[in-house]
Amino acid sequence: MRWWKWLGLAGVAGVAATGVVIARAERRRRAYTPEEIRSRLRERVEAQADGRRS
Numbered sequence: 025m026r027w028w029k030w031l032g033l034a035g036v037a038g039v040a041a042t043g044v045v046i047a048r049a050e051r052r053r054r055a056y057t058p059e060e061i062r063s064r065l066r067e068r069v070e071a072q073a074d075g076r077r078s
Contacts, residue, residue, distance in 0.1 A: 056064075
């Protein structure tokens, strides 16, 4: 095979792998309930506020 065919195959594999990673992250993100999201955001805000007081 010529080098440009290998380059094309590598590109297709890269696009497919990126799609898999994005799909996994989206599935993980959608698994949170609204209450879990609120509590995590509150924890982050409190952690930042505690860091500023030090």
